[in-house]
Amino acid sequence: MKQHKGIREQIDFDASRDKQDEELYELLFEQLEKEKEITIHPSFSSTVMDKLKAKHKKEARKDTIMFALAITGVLFFSFMTLQVISSFGKSESFVSIGMFMPVFALAALLVTFQLLDHNLIRKKRIKQHLGI
Amino acid sequence: MDDQSLVKSVLGGNQQAFEFLIRKYEKLVFHMIHKLTREEVMVEELAQDVFMKVYEKLPGFRFDSKLSTWIGTIAYRHTINVLKKTSKMTYKSLEEANEEQFFKEKTTPADILEASSVSQFVQKNIDKLPAHYRNVLYLYHIEEMSYPEIVEITGMPEGTVKNYLFRARKLLKEELSKYMQKEELL
Structure with a gap:
């Protein structure tokens, strides 16, 4: 029935139509509903799957590197904090380490953000999507 | 499934x-x-x-x-x-260029003679239409989508979708009329 509905709408739209136009529209609608052949390689779906797998592997590798960097950063910052605490009373060492404190603080913030982003926000969001 | x-x-x-x-x-x-x-x-x-x-x-x-x-x-x-x-052009100007091209590329007597069937002739003319016209025609006639569904896909207002659809069919009908005249002559 859709074909007729479409034709009626089209005829109403075409103000200059006559009886012959209505017949032409009938013929046109018949042709428009014929699907044009298109070539899709049979292995298309497996190509997409292979690409997805490769992408996931790359992402997993990147995540591992980021996580390793984050852990290294935490360990490094912890070590530096212990250094600062242990150097209380030794004025010379304390001053030299204290100069780098803003850099360490920034590194710590970045590391904390990375950990939060990777372990809490991203995974949590995915779990929400999955309805877990 | x-x-x-x-x-x-x-x-x-x-x-x-x-x-x-x-x-x-x-x-x-x-x-x-x-x-x-x-x-x-x-x-x-x-x-x-x-x-x-x-x-x-x-x-x-x-x-x-x-x-x-x-x-x-x-x-x-x-x-x-x-x-x-x-494209160096914006999509809008690309569309305008296509539409202009369609009017320039209107059916010649050779096109009519070359087409072996109505189907072939119509398909050839659909291919000449601007991209948005071809797309709404496909979604409406082949995929049998409703106007709201086409609106959702294209992000175009319903009025624009209808206008493209009606205009495309009118253009095709005009070309088809020329083809049918040739059929009558033969």
Whole structure:
């Protein structure tokens, strides 16, 4: 029935139509509903799957590197904090380490953000999507 | 398998289910991309990107619309974005150029004689239409989508969708009239 509905709408739209136009529209609608052949390689779906797998592997590798960097950063910052605490009373060492404190603080913030982003926000969001 | 179980299965990690989803909707995606770009080489590559996006975005799909409409929207937007990036012109000017070209490329007597059938003649003329016209014709007539579904996919107002559809058919009808006159003469 859709074909007729479409034709009626089209005829109403075409103000200059006559009886012959209505017949032409009938013929046109018949042709428009014929699907044009298109070539899709049979292995298309497996190509997409292979690409997805490769992408996931790359992402997993990147995540591992980021996580390793984050852990290294935490360990490094912890070590530096212990250094600062242990150097209380030794004025010379304390001053030299204290100069780098803003850099360490920034590194710590970045590391904390990375950990939060990777372990809490991203995974949590995915779990929400999955309805877990 | 219905779409709801298919999506659930994919989200559960079933890779075969996603391959099945690709096979179910590859025709829609290929046709849509093909209607928007005439570059044959680009079609398969763009279709691959579309299904990768579908996989990534699937956890966020809430069945507010049909799965086919949702996949169609991704295909449409991705293709338009790629066309915008690769073309120096804006997409709008690209469309205007296409429309202008259509009017310049109107059917010649040779075109009429070359076409062996009405189908071939109509298809040839559809290919000459601007991308948006071809796309709405495909979604409406082949995919049998409703106006709201086409609006959702293209992001165009319903009035624009109808205008493209009616205008495309009118242009095709005018060309078809010339072909039929030749048929009568022979």
